[in-house]
Structures are given as C-alpha cells and as structure tokens.
Amino acid sequence: MDKWDSCGSSPAFTQPQRMQIQFNDQKHEFNKRPANTGRRSLSRSISRSSTDSYSSACSESSEDESSPRDKLQATSKGLSDFCIKNIQHAEFGRREITIAEQEMPALMILRKRAGGEKPLAGAKVMGCTHITPQTAVLMETLSRLGAQCRWAACNIFSTQNAVAAALAEGGISVFAWKGESEDDFWWCIDRCVGAESWQPNMILDDGGDLTHWIQKKYTSIFKKLKGIVEESRLCVPAMNVNDSVTKQKFDNLYCCKESVLDGLKRTTDVMFGGKQVVVCGYGEVGKGCCAALKALGTVVNVTEADPICALQACMDGFRVIKLGEVVRQVDMVITCTGNKNVVGREHMDRMKNGCIVCNMGHSNTEIDLVSLRTAELRWERVRPQVDHVIWPDGRRIVLLAEGRLLNLSCSTVPSFVLSITATTQALALIELYSAPEGRYKQDVYLLPKKMDEYVASLHLPTFDAHLTELTDEQGKYLGISKHGPYKPNYYR
Amino acid sequence: MDKWDSCGSSPAFTQPQRMQIQFNDQKHEFNKRPANTGRRSLSRSISRSSTDSYSSACSESSEDESSPRDKLQATSKGLSDFCIKNIQHAEFGRREITIAEQEMPALMILRKRAGGEKPLAGAKVMGCTHITPQTAVLMETLSRLGAQCRWAACNIFSTQNAVAAALAEGGISVFAWKGESEDDFWWCIDRCVGAESWQPNMILDDGGDLTHWIQKKYTSIFKKLKGIVEESRLCVPAMNVNDSVTKQKFDNLYCCKESVLDGLKRTTDVMFGGKQVVVCGYGEVGKGCCAALKALGTVVNVTEADPICALQACMDGFRVIKLGEVVRQVDMVITCTGNKNVVGREHMDRMKNGCIVCNMGHSNTEIDLVSLRTAELRWERVRPQVDHVIWPDGRRIVLLAEGRLLNLSCSTVPSFVLSITATTQALALIELYSAPEGRYKQDVYLLPKKMDEYVASLHLPTFDAHLTELTDEQGKYLGISKHGPYKPNYYR
Amino acid sequence: MDKWDSCGSSPAFTQPQRMQIQFNDQKHEFNKRPANTGRRSLSRSISRSSTDSYSSACSESSEDESSPRDKLQATSKGLSDFCIKNIQHAEFGRREITIAEQEMPALMILRKRAGGEKPLAGAKVMGCTHITPQTAVLMETLSRLGAQCRWAACNIFSTQNAVAAALAEGGISVFAWKGESEDDFWWCIDRCVGAESWQPNMILDDGGDLTHWIQKKYTSIFKKLKGIVEESRLCVPAMNVNDSVTKQKFDNLYCCKESVLDGLKRTTDVMFGGKQVVVCGYGEVGKGCCAALKALGTVVNVTEADPICALQACMDGFRVIKLGEVVRQVDMVITCTGNKNVVGREHMDRMKNGCIVCNMGHSNTEIDLVSLRTAELRWERVRPQVDHVIWPDGRRIVLLAEGRLLNLSCSTVPSFVLSITATTQALALIELYSAPEGRYKQDVYLLPKKMDEYVASLHLPTFDAHLTELTDEQGKYLGISKHGPYKPNYYR
C-alpha cells in the first residue's frame, strides 16, 4: 500500500490495552445464543439486528408483500447469486449511492490513488453491515481496489432495498432486505457464508453476527482468513476499529450532536427552547447531545456513574443529579449510557404528562420496555416511531422508536461521518490483507494512531483545511517524526 | 490506604504506553545541561524555572533588597532551617493559604479521612514545585498524613514570599523566594538536597530539576528512594501524573478556557467581540482557548499539524489555515502547540499594527523571541508583562509576558484546578510509599484509571453533584465492577 | 375583560410610530391587484398565498382527486355550511388539535379564566389564516369565549385537510383545502364573506387578502366592523400584532433558531459541522439562524446593509462580507433579509458544486428564481421540496422549496411559538370588541406593552418559571406600577 498511503512505513499495529484483550477472552463460548450471554459486544449486535433500523429520508413503500426468498431475480447481465427485494429499483438506489459519494471524499480519493494497482487483488471480503448508500460506497471501493465482495445485512430493518438492488445490479452478491424476520436474518447470513464456490479470506463484521455464525457452522473458514475487521475471535488477527479516535469522537460526539436534535424534531416537532432535559450518561454520545441541546436553549441535567465524566459535566455547566431527583419535572429523558434499565418503570411512573423518552445510547436496553408492556398501560401509536404510553389516570409519556436508537431510527446519519468509519474499515482490510506474514498474530489490534491520522487527513480537503507542516527542527524538538504520529496513542 | 481510599484493592498501576517509555529512555544522559538537549520535558522545566512566573493578584512590594541568602531568620519557635524572603510575612501568607483551602476540597477530605492514621508516617518528601498557596495546601496535607517535607522552588519568579514564610513558620523547611537568580535557584535546591541530617525517601518534582540535581550530585540518594512522582529516572519507580486524564482535561482544557480570557484582559483590556484571532494548535489547551474566545465573540482561526486535531477543529466550526495565510489581518495570535518557533519573524514582520502576540502553550519557545532582539526593532515596556515591539515604520506588535506562559504570568490559576493536580500527586505519593515490595519496578507508571476516578469523586461535592450508582445487574451487563473503573484507560 | 385579564385597566392602546402609519397610508389604492404594486405588506401576503405552505409531519395522501367545490358534505349533526376536502377525516384532525392544545397553554388558560362569562358574546369573527392544528386551537378558543367564527385559508397549500374537517365537524364554517388553485382561493374567500345570513363584526386577517376582498366587493361590511386584527384599512380600528415584541422575538428569533436546522436536515441530511455558510441579513431571523448554525459548528459569514445590524454581527463573532466575496467557497447560502433578489444569478453562477441555497426570510422573492428558469439550466427534482439546478458544466446547486420559506415549507413550526401569536390575536380581538366607544379610532394600533407582558406571563407556567414581584417601594423607586408595564414600549 506504499503508493497512496502515508502509513506505508508505519510500525506494526500496536496491541490494544490489556483490558480489551481480557474482555474478548470472555467471549469464547459459542454454544449458547449470544443474546442470553449478557456480554456487551455480542448482545449489542444481536439486539441491533432484531430491532434497530436506519430510516431513509424517502421511505420505500412496501407494496410487494411476497418474500424475497421465494423470488427468482436476475441482474441485467443475467447474474442471480443474490437475494433482495426488487432488482428493478436499482436505478433509484444508484442515485442515492451517487449522492453519498459526494460526502465520502476519502473513499473516492482511495479509489483514485490506487490507479491501476489493486492492493486487494485476490481478496474475498465477506461483509455483514447495514446496507445503505454509505456502506455501498465502501463495498464498491473495495471492489475497485481488487476485492470480491459478498454481503449480508447486520440488521433486519436497516437495509435500503433500492441500494441493495443497485449493488446486486453492479455485481455484488447481496443477501438482505428491509423487514427480515429473525429466521430470514440467519438464512441470509447462511446463504452468504455457505456458498461452496466462494470462500472468504477477509471478514468485515459490524456487530459480530457473521463471525458468530462462522464459528458455529463453518469453523474451517477461519483457517483461510487473513483477518477480521471489527470483531475478535483470536483464531485470526482482528482489528478493532470501534475504539479508534476517529470513531469515538466523530461517530459519537459530532454525529450525535447533530442527530439528537434532528431525531427529536422529526418525530415530535418539539420546541427545544426552555425545555428541561435529563441526559443519562456523559460519555462521547452524551457530551454531543448535551452540547447541542444546551445550544438550542434547553436546561440540561446529567446523570453519571463515572466520577470523571461527572466532573466533566460539572465543568461544562450541567447539573449532575440522579434521575429520580428530577424526573417529575423534566420534559425529556435521553439515555446515552450503553447500559441497561437506566430508565425504569419507577421513573416512568413519576414522569409528567407528555414527557418524551428516547435512547441515543446503544441497542434497546437502556429504557426498561418490558416494564411498560403491562395490562394497565395502554399503547397508542400516534406517528411512525412514536408511541404514547398511557397510564390509567390519562397521563402519557411519549416513547420514541420503542427505545431503539433514535439516531438510527428517526434521523439520518451524515454520510460524511460514515465516510470516516468506512475509510477506516477499508484501510484496516488493506493492512491486514497485505501485511507480511507474522506482523499480526491471533490477537485484537487497535488501529494505529498513524492510520487514524491518515484517515483524518483524507477528510480535510472537504473543509478546505490547510495543515501546517512541521519543520525538521520542530519535529526534532518534539521528538517525533515530522510526518506523525503526532500524539500518544491514547490521545482523544 | 484502605481506610479512605476506594482504590485500595486496585490492581497494580499499569505501565504507560510504549512511546512514553522510549521517550524517557532518551533522557539518560545527564552530563550536559538539559537546556541544550532539545528534549521536550527537561527543556520545559528548565525554561519554566528561569523565566515563567505565577502572578499573584496582590503583588508584593520588594522594598527589601537584601538577599535572603545573607539573612539570619528564625520562626517564632526558633527554627531556622529555611531560607526565604521574610518570615514576618507569615500571617499574610497564612490567610492566602486559608482561602485556597476552601477551593481545594479533596485535600481537605483526605486530611479528614486519615483521622488519627498516618499513611505517610516515616515518609520524607522532598519537593520542588511552585511555592503558592495551593502547593502549600498540598505540603501541609502531606504533613498531616505523617510526612516530613522539605521544599525548593521549581521557578525563579513564581514563589509567593508570604506563603513561603507561612510554611516556614509552620515548620516546613523551605528554600525559595521570588526573583531568584539562576545561581540562587541551584543554591536553593542544593541546600534542600544536601542536608546531611535529612535524606528524602520520596520525591515530588515539577519539571525535573530536583531529580536532575540529585542525579548529578547526590546519586546515592536514589538508593533510598521509594518513588518519584512526576519525573522519571528509571532507577526508582516513578509515577507520571502529567498524562492522567484529570491533568489533561482539567488542567489544560478547562483551566486554559478560563485563563486565556483573564490573561488577555488583565494585560491589554482588549475587547474580544469581533476580533480576529489565530490559535496555533488545537490540543487540549487550544480547544479550551478556542471555545472561550468563540463564546466571547471573536472570529477564531486555527493552525494545526496533526490531521486529527485539525478535523476536530473543522467540526467545531473553526477555519484551519496556515499562519501565513491570515497573519496580515488578525488582531491576536495565541500559541498553544508545545512546539518551538511557531510564530517566526517572517510572520511578525507582516502583522498589522497593534496585533497582540502571546503564548498559552509551554515554556517560552513558541514565539521566536530571538528574532525580535535585533537592532532595528525598538522595545517599549508599556505595562508590567506588556511590551510594544516597534518596527522602523512605527508599526507595533503587543508582546505579552515576553512569550512566556500567559496563564502563569498574567492571570491566576483557579485553586480548584490546582486541587485536582495536587490531590493526584498526594495519592501517587501515598501509593508509592505504601505499596508492597515489588509492585513497582524501575519504570514509569501512569496513574491508574481507578485512582483518577477517585480524585474526581473527591471534587464532586463542591458542585453538589450526585453520582448514580450502578446496580449489580448493570455492572454485570457492562462487564465491569460496579465501583469502577468505568472506562478504558485511554478514555479522555 | 376585567376578570381574567391583568390588562383590564391599561390605558388605551398607543399609536404606533409615525412610520407605520405613513406606510399604511400608502396602501389606499385597491383598484389594482396587490401583486403588482410592489408594496411590501400586501405582496407578502399574496405571494405567501400562492406559493408557501406549511408542511405537515404526516403528509396526507391525495387519493381523492375530485374538487371539494363539487362535493356535498355534511357533518354528523347535519350542518353543511362549509367546503373542505373530506369531512370523514375529522377524527384524525381532532387528534392533531388535541396534541397542539398541550403546547398552547395560554389559550387554554384563557378558556378556563373565562369560566361562564363570554367576553366575545355576539362577536362574529371572520378569519383568513393558515388552517392548522394551532389556528384551530385559536378558533375554538374564540368560540368558547362566545364568538361565532367563519374561516377561509390565507394560503393555497398550507391547509391541513383533516384539521379543516375537525373544525367543520365541530361547527365552524370553514372554506379551505390543501392545494387550492388561485381561483379556488378567491372563491373560498368569497364564500366566506358573501353569506347574506352572516355578516362579520370582527376580522382576523393574516396577510390581508380577506380585507382586500371586502374592500373590493363588500365595502358595506366595514361599517359594521368593530375592528381588524393584523391588517390596516383605516376605515376601522386595526391592531397590528406583527410588530409586537413577542412576535418579533419569539416568532422570528427563537422559532427560526430551531427551524433552520430542522428544515435543512429534513431536506438534505447535511452535516453542519465544519460547513461554511453565508446568512444574508442579521435581523431577528438572521440572528436566530446564525446562533443555531454557529452552535452546531458551521463557519458563519453574514451580509448586511444596515450598519447597526452589521456591527451586532461583528460583536457576535461573525465576519460581515459581501456575498460576492465568499460565494465561491461556501456550502450554504441562507437568505433572511425580507428583500428581493438578494441572491442573484451572478452569485449562483459562481457557487461551488452542491451548494445549498434556501430562504428563511419572507415570501419567495429573496432568491432570483426567474434567472434560473432559463434554457441552459436543467432542473431535477430529487426529493420533495429539493431541486438540483444543473449548469451546463454539470455543476449543481441544491435549491430548497423553490426559494419559498424553508421553515414553513420544510420544517414544522413549534405549537408553542404559534401559541404566543394566537394568544396575542385573541386578546387583540377581545380588546377591540369590548373597548368603550371612542377608545379606538380609524387607525392602526400597536399592541400595548402591558398586553404583550400579559401574553408572556400566560406562557411562563409551561417552563415552571417563577416571576419575582416588585415591592411597592421598588415600583416607586423605578417610577413604574409594580404590575407593569415594566419596560418602555420600544424595548425588544
């Protein structure tokens, strides 16, 4: 990758901190269903699979009720190794992909820099991610760099059918549609993995379901794998891009800062000015939500368990309270903890009429929904993704997206932010694929700082931002290479 | 430390990342003067010693011109093992210390929690720090916990004489006064170290000068040391508190956010609204400066060498430019890079009349002062810490604190922020002192997350902040102890 | 109105400033169509009628293509003096009205305070406004206070059919539907006005079309009018609520602050962070837009003609430039001037690919659309309310809502903000109706400060805000009544 990559000469990727590795150690039992294990990472992906969904700005009508599994379809070139809703919608999907390309400058630069060369020639990438215009740009970038791609969805709701059609029409085998059943979900993954004629040597896995399935049914595949991106099995080298600084800050902080307002407006048309809010959790997501809400004139309170984040919240001007202390008086409660049952029935019993409850954190665990599915409470669906839960005395709370992720369910995610993640994934695949034998062992690696910096630099031209170059003397003074990395690895 | 410390059962301190260790490796040659080495950490401390200073709100008149080295003084109890300006000023210093205590809640809590117990009984702590009301609170806390203290200043300007007097009067041997010469500086350190009757077993060193001196003249002392806090020599265990999250975020981000406005106002009375500014560097210090200046209505531009920080600046709404592109039109240039010669003569030659130039970063290297000490430029001191440098055509730039740290020279640092650092230092001393044999080797350790969290929790009552406790179930779900640590070590 | 109104004893309404009156003087010629006159107020209303529209979050399908004018419909009680799309949708409309009631606290308080009394008994209010859940709450409040209401739409697109159905079902004669033709528009007004059996004695007119029509065809009606709210004819007393402080600040500043983000997100999913924007105009609307965009991390530039507003923009930290100076480099241009042709073809010819152009100001005049309707430019509708205008070289600009008001066309307006306007209108109607003979002459009156304050006070309980009462001594010291008004009339 020396040609277009300033990271070419970077030292081998560093190992992540001890804690990560131990954490992954804990996940080695695959005989029971992940959903029952209580392990963070897997339960996240499963629950996301079964419930969350990206909403498309132009939602597609589902006039056609037949199951894609029963259909025979072929592309205009006669290919039929795919299973999607309707290949006829490819043209519309293509336009959405084209629009997304404009906001994903780094992947387009990668395509250009590759020129005739094919760093991924021979790579067979099997992927399991959301199927959206943005991931389509990633897949087609991998193809341009020489890889063959084969894909399933990581989520039963999030597939954009027209995009899947455009991908299939373009020659990528896709097995996914919007509104899969749980059975459909695993059927698609199995169709993706189980082809005898096509065995992957790279895996890109958002959530871990694909890796889980391979572990369970096709263990032999692991022997041929050169690496996994996103998920950890320790029988092949894996690269964890989730904890990289670009992901942490850009996907979480900046993205949520924008989408929390958007998601709330689209669903409830609420006026922010003067409203009292509790944001549960002051990690990156919570920080983004609080900053945006404060800027729009809400009075923000924060709950935290971590004293460092709590102190940050204080210094940023937010009251740190326990939810129970203010739940009677607030107009909105937004969860961003990554934890479960942060908002319980005991809180919701005391909320005032019209209080909005939603989740920006992860999965659908933060709000205790089970406690709301009881006989005495009445549910009324007032808009798509908006339920009124009505107490016997007539008091209502406004529950958004049934407690699933507001930003995925009720707003759109800027392509530009997804571009950062997708570029990181592409580079991780290239590095794992082209690394000399022995550079990576059966371990989980953090994306090296240098590569994070490279991803960032590919996105700067969008803002017409001009980097200052260090002089030789300055680099020497700082004790670093003038080409970076510029900060210690833990810098956030 | 089991009694007042929730960290009692914490695992041994983790090693810092590879880079730090290598960095420290590079510092092993002590035969030449550090100022000539170009190595970041040492040059920082030396230059700070020789030039920077804390300013006190009530500056002390220097009516008495005799050298403290020539005076014979004694406390009211007859002790005379100290060397300070004037023991008569102890009462005034005591009042300043009392005021600072109110803003340093965590150290006061430590005093209380210790109760009768003395976790530092037998400890002999030799310190080299600024001598201010805030460090005085730290020293007296260490004393209360059982330690004996002996202290020198790490800076020739920053000592507050009345505070030094109060400390001496209280029984701590202090060797320091405001306005030491370079020779005085090393004389004081030598007096501090060289007492035959008093050999330290712990060192607290802000900047590294004390450790450097011991290395040079009293190497045998190292054998008896149980640990060093702040500085690394690898012949004893050392704990680096500089890179802990509380230091990075609170000392840098939050503190600079407040002090950049304060320092500029006190020196220049400048109106911020509508002014155009360049902030060089968008690390924590730069982020704090930019946020504060933006909030007060300046138009802020940023220069950066690191693409990740550059992208953060973009997302936060700042133009990222090279200094040369805008230097003609801006009203202020503020350096926060930690680098050298960031503002060069070629920039200053093109600044407009009245442009303010100052440094919030580190040391006095960021602005190329040497280039301004030439015959054709006239210097005019218009106020304390404020020079007009005048070009032959009459154009002036307003240089603050001769390029030294604005926040140390021209504003005050909130006691509360210093409290966080001081508490961290106290806990690190206790841990190193009371750790079982073998827990720490000759290496540099980062403060563990758990202890960072403990420091933070001690400061929350000030804000009447209420932490949310995890349930057992939630801790299990997250895969962490419900008592923390709550975040991976690299969380910032 | 002494019972529920703290303004009962307020002095007669003050006359507006000279300028207003003269301005209204200029409008006395009614023989030509207002659209041709170029006079600000009328042209605003006409153009709004023909082009702008409120978008409903749940857009209604237009399955039924027949014209309401050809239908015979009746309410469940057998009434048929109305003309709307479909009376069957009343139930859905009722739910929307119920939701709006929760965000319009002041009108609900007015209903309660009236109790048995009917301050508008005998009043026959003819209205011409948008027909939305929020105006429905106003109409039904007037009814509860004793008035009879008869209503037409002021805009051909903004009527929410289900709401109109609910109003008709509830007994209010409504003549309006979504998607009226120009002919339908005047036909509805005529049906509203021309009923022999029902002659109004009060008029509530948003935009002036109704008054215009009466002036033209039913002049005799003026003799029986007790007053007009919103519009000025000088043959009856009129009250101008448009320039009241609550309208200026709340409708414009706060509302636009929220809706500019919402409208841009819903139409384009644009990421704000790091984008460069020009906001044309720094009046209340521009101030709101700039504040919101700055908070979300855009780099904001401002154009202004008024030096006072320009200086405010400077002090608030925005660059004040001419559009032509930066148009090549920006990502968005947002007009808020109330002027015409602020963005001309000469600007759009130089915009970069993908530049978003939209209008938050008034009417559809600010962007020179005519200049874009030329042969060499291709228009492509990519989403509802979103057009790509494509230059021969392939460069596109993204035009929103065809230059009409973004906040009305592409976002929703918070009910709470509309509540302030509606309450003001209700109080103005009550005052004009119940004022003693002679208090108001044939003139245009500004809403008195006292009544503005009353409207504001009715909205404070929503925020659980607690007013501080002046003591007698404090009132005396200030030289004002302790019950207000508290500020001079020009306070904004």
Place this chain on the structure above:
Amino acid sequence: MDKWDSCGSSPAFTQPQRMQIQFNDQKHEFNKRPANTGRRSLSRSISRSSTDSYSSACSESSEDESSPRDKLQATSKGLSDFCIKNIQHAEFGRREITIAEQEMPALMILRKRAGGEKPLAGAKVMGCTHITPQTAVLMETLSRLGAQCRWAACNIFSTQNAVAAALAEGGISVFAWKGESEDDFWWCIDRCVGAESWQPNMILDDGGDLTHWIQKKYTSIFKKLKGIVEESRLCVPAMNVNDSVTKQKFDNLYCCKESVLDGLKRTTDVMFGGKQVVVCGYGEVGKGCCAALKALGTVVNVTEADPICALQACMDGFRVIKLGEVVRQVDMVITCTGNKNVVGREHMDRMKNGCIVCNMGHSNTEIDLVSLRTAELRWERVRPQVDHVIWPDGRRIVLLAEGRLLNLSCSTVPSFVLSITATTQALALIELYSAPEGRYKQDVYLLPKKMDEYVASLHLPTFDAHLTELTDEQGKYLGISKHGPYKPNYYR
C-alpha cells in the same frame, strides 16, 4: 455638517415616547437635593458620583497627600485655569490617551473628515463626565472641531489624574482629581461653571449633576444654551443618548458580557466552571452576563419581574426562579436590575459560606448594604474592592466593590465600546449646535435612527466589515431609502 455626515438631510430628530417625557416632567423640583428624591435618573448620577469609580489598570500611587485646591500649578505654556492633581504627569497621561485613540476609530474619522472646517466653531462645551483616556479623546475631538471645552468630573473616584494632567497641559480647563470629597466634587463643578469669563452654550452631562448645579445657582446660563446632551431640563432642547440602540446594545449587552467575567476574575480569581449563579434581571445587562457565564460553564439561574424578559430567559435556556428559592445553594449572586434592595438581608442570611455577591446593574442600590452594617456582622477587607462580611457563626459572604458597579470598579471598559458612546455624544452636540432655529424645542429628543446608523458605520472598518449596498430596486421594494434608515425606530 453636510460634509462628513450622511445624516445631513435627515428629518428633524423624533420625539421620544410619551413615557420618557413624563418621566422628565417629574423632575422639575430642584430645591431639594436629588439624592432624596428617589427619581431614577438623578439618583443614579449622584450615587455614581459619590461611590463608583473606573479602575485603571495601572493604578496611580497617591504619594502626594496635599489637596489640589491648595496647589498652584501651570502648564508648560503658563496656563493655570484648571485644578488637578499634578501637571507633571501629563506625559504619562498622553500615552494613555494615545493608546485609547487606536480603539476609538470613529472619533478619529470625525477629526479627519472635518478637515479644515470647524462645525463647532464658536461652541463652548461645558462637560461633566468621567475623566478617562476615552473621554479625553472625545474632548480633544470636540476641540479639533472648533469647540472650546471646560470640564469637571461626574464621579469622585473615577478621574485618572495623569489624563487630567495631559488634558490641562493640552489647554483644556479641567477641574477634577481622583478621590475628591463630596465638597470637592461640587467645588469643582462650581469652579467649572462659575467662571465669569467663560459661559457655555452647550452642555454634555453624564449623570445630571452639572445641569442640576446650573439650575440651582446659575439659571441665567440656560438662556444661552443651544442644547444639552444626555440630560433633560426642558428649558433647552436636550438629546437623550442613553436610550439609543447603540448605547443599549453595545454599552450594556456586549460590554457587560465581557466585563462580568473580567471583574469577577480580577477580584476573586474564581473558577467559573460548574459554579451555580443567580443573575437578577434579564434586561440587556443581564442578557450579556448570562451569555458569558453560560459560555464559561456556570449553571445560571435568572430572576425577573418582567414576564417578557422572563420568557426570553426561558427560551435562552435559563431557569427563572425567585432568589429565595435557590439562594442557599448558589456560589454567586449578580444583580442587573436597575432596582433597589434586590438582594436583601433575608437573602444574605441564608447564603452559603463563600458566596460572592456583586452588582452589574446601576448605582449601589441593588444590594441592601445598609442591612449589612450592623453590629453582629464583621467586615474584613481582604483585597482592594473585596470585603468578607462575616456572620457570627463564621460564615462569610464575599462582597465586591461594596455593591457598586463591578464593571466600573473592578474591570476596565473597552475603549471601543466607549468610542460608540462618545461618537454619539459628539454627533448630538454637532447637531444641536448647528441645527437651524426652531428644529428643536424645549424637549427631550431621542437620537434618530439615521444617526445611530451613522455611528455604527464609523465603527465597522475596525472589523474589516463590508456593508452590502441596496440597489435602487431593492430600496423601492422595501419602501425605504437605499441609504437608510433601515429599521423602524424601535428596532433594538
């Protein structure tokens, strides 16, 4: 004034609103001392005279204890018609004036535009204002435009002696020094007014004391007056510049936004982050204070009596409470109401230890100081302008500037902001002096919008701001002159 003034052809100044005029009517009794009348405007000026003071960054040592009244001094040219501290300090004062000139661009432009012409030729301006570098720039501008000036101080503390010396040395008769007694104060005014050889025809009066004295002792002077700026006596035309938009917004909103932070830091070194604050009053001053404090991370609560301002506070994201509700828990209380006894003993009795209490509003009336001058409370002066008031139980409140204006007493006011006020005063003097007979009657006039706009435009070059010019067509469309005024008179 046709040459340099775009207002030359402006219509005669409009009368202010009724309320102002009545307000002034109430002030016609001059036989009792104004301090006893409780009338807002006069009591403001008197109390300011006796207590407030501008602080100079470089405070002057008062080595010389003799009274200026006993000294004989002369300028280098032999003039001696003045009475100041020490003419020897003229050179230092001149440098301060020169620095101020750089931040007062509009007055410097006025000097240039006048060229050889002298619009104030023959004018004899008697002034009573603060004597600071900024007012010196105003006086010397008036001189350059042809006027003769004779000046006294409006405040016993605020005179900068060196500046007074420079003015005297430059030929302006000044009667003022820092630290006048009450008797000195009136003696200086009398010396200024009572000169037989020099009778004024114009008055510039900040606070009203000069006018009051003339009314009392030299009524015949009124006959010769062409006008008064700032104060109203109705026996000559007067122009009220206090209520102009530039004064209201810039002097109050923007200036206080900066100085509240500065004043608090300089006196207490308080850290803002996380602190809980009550700001009493949400007018322009309160809005500025709240915005700045919020930006620096404090948790801000607001008290208000006016429901409109209260609603604005809500929409801006502040809790509106009564002081008593939160006084126990807050760290700072800042008054900005213009009212009296807003903070009473009953509040201060309940404040927590260390609570800071200060006043940004007006005069020294807002905090009930009398209630603190009781036997059981101990006062301790801990720094200049900082008192600890100590309750019997040891609890302390930190009182700043003894309740006088924090921004005048403990911070500096940016010259640029003062430039706006001074330019307005200069233009008002020119207009009154050169107006044709009969344009102004014995009444109080508001500065016309047009002239406000002119003042603003003179300050734009400082920010390199570029105004957009209206086209003829646009002016016609808006119904205004393309040269302004651009907004109705009440626009703020």
